[in-house]
Amino acid sequence: MRYAAEHKQQTRERVLKEAARAIREEGVQKVGVAAVMSKVGLTHGGFYAHFPSRDDFIAAGIDQMFLEGGQRLARSVEGRPPAEGLAAYVDFYLSRRHCDARAEGCPLPFLSADAPRLAPVLRERIAAGMQGLTHRLGACLLGMGHADPEAGAASLISEMVGAICLARIEPEPERSEAILARTRRALAERFSLNLTL
Numbered sequence: 001m002r003y004a005a006e007h008k009q010q011t012r013e014r015v016l017k018e019a020a021r022a023i024r025e026e027g028v029q030k031v032g033v034a035a036v037m038s039k040v041g042l043t044h045g046g047f048y049a050h051f052p053s054r055d056d057f058i059a060a061g062i063d064q065m066f067l068e069g070g071q072r073l074a075r076s077v078e079g080r081p082p083a084e085g086l087a088a089y090v091d092f093y094l095s096r097r098h099c100d101a102r103a104e105g106c107p108l109p110f111l112s113a114d115a116p117r118l119a120p121v122l123r124e125r126i127a128a129g130m131q132g133l134t135h136r137l138g139a140c141l142l143g144m145g146h147a148d149p150e151a152g153a154a155s156l157i158s159e160m161v162g163a164i165c166l167a168r169i170e171p172e173p174e175r176s177e178a179i180l181a182r183t184r185r186a187l188a189e190r191f192s193l194n195l196t197l
Contacts, residue, residue, distance in 0.1 A: 003157060012050050014040045019061030021103045028058055029123065043176060045072045059125045065107035066129030071108075073136055082143030087193040089137075094180045094187075094195075099167050106134075108157070109164040133157060141191070152195050156191065 018039050022031045033047050033054060042128040076092060077085030092098055099104045111126050118126075138153035146152050162181035170176040181197070188195040 008049070011040070011042070015042070015050060015057070015133075016060055016064040017068075019057060020064040020076075020107075023061050024105070024107070025103050026138060028062075028111070028118060031061070032052060032060065041113045053120055054122060059122055062107065062111070062122060062125045062129065065110075068104075069106050069129075070132065070136065076111065077140060082140045083193060086137070086140040086144070086191070087195055089194050090156075090184070090187055090193060091162065094163060094184050096177065099164055099176070099180060104180070106161070106164070108161045111166065112165065130157070135155065140157070144192075146191075152191070156187065159187060 004067065015036065018036050022036050022039075024170035032044040037047050039041060047057070051060065072092070073089050080088065093106065108127075108130060115123055115126050120191060134150065134153045134157060137156055141149035141156075143150045160183065161178055166174045167179040170179060184195045185197055187193060
């Protein structure tokens with residue numbers, strides 16, 4: 001039985017959403033193709049109708065993670081002045097909810113530890129996703145009149161990702177929350193943002 005191209009695309013999107021979830025939950029090295037395909041109701045054999053190799057599958061899953069992260073940022077800034085939109089995104093990013101999320105959220109905290117051990121093609125996808133995020137945050141800073149928006153955005157991302165990574169490591173809830181709170185205060189001051197403090 002032949003399916004329309006639209007059906008194949010919809011199936012691929014379902015697979016990619018599940019792959020992105022699996023990468024976040026398990027890490028790149030542990031993601032099983034058969035398990036992901038099973039979760040969307042497909043067989044392992046059906047995998048090859050969508051991806052030529054596991055690396056292509058993982059690369060597409062990484063792209064999906066950044067696509068979802070970009071959509072989250074777009075929802076934060078849509079219809080708002082740049083400073084207000086950026087503040088909404090930073091508040092989300094440094095929230096307890098985002099910190100505790102295991103199957104959603106920004107891919108950078110999930111991928112940063114795995115990246116040095118990954119194939120170059122996968123590292124390139126992560127770097128491209130990071131550059132895209134930097135560019136979008138830089139556009140907010142440009143709209144706020146920031147003197148060097150790209151450098152500011154790169155610094156902002158580094159600090160937010162680092163805070164999430166360290167807050168996730170910390171087993172004591174109060175100390176974990178303190179990491180997030182200190183980072184919110186520092187970013188609010190440095191970028192003149194009205195954050196939840």
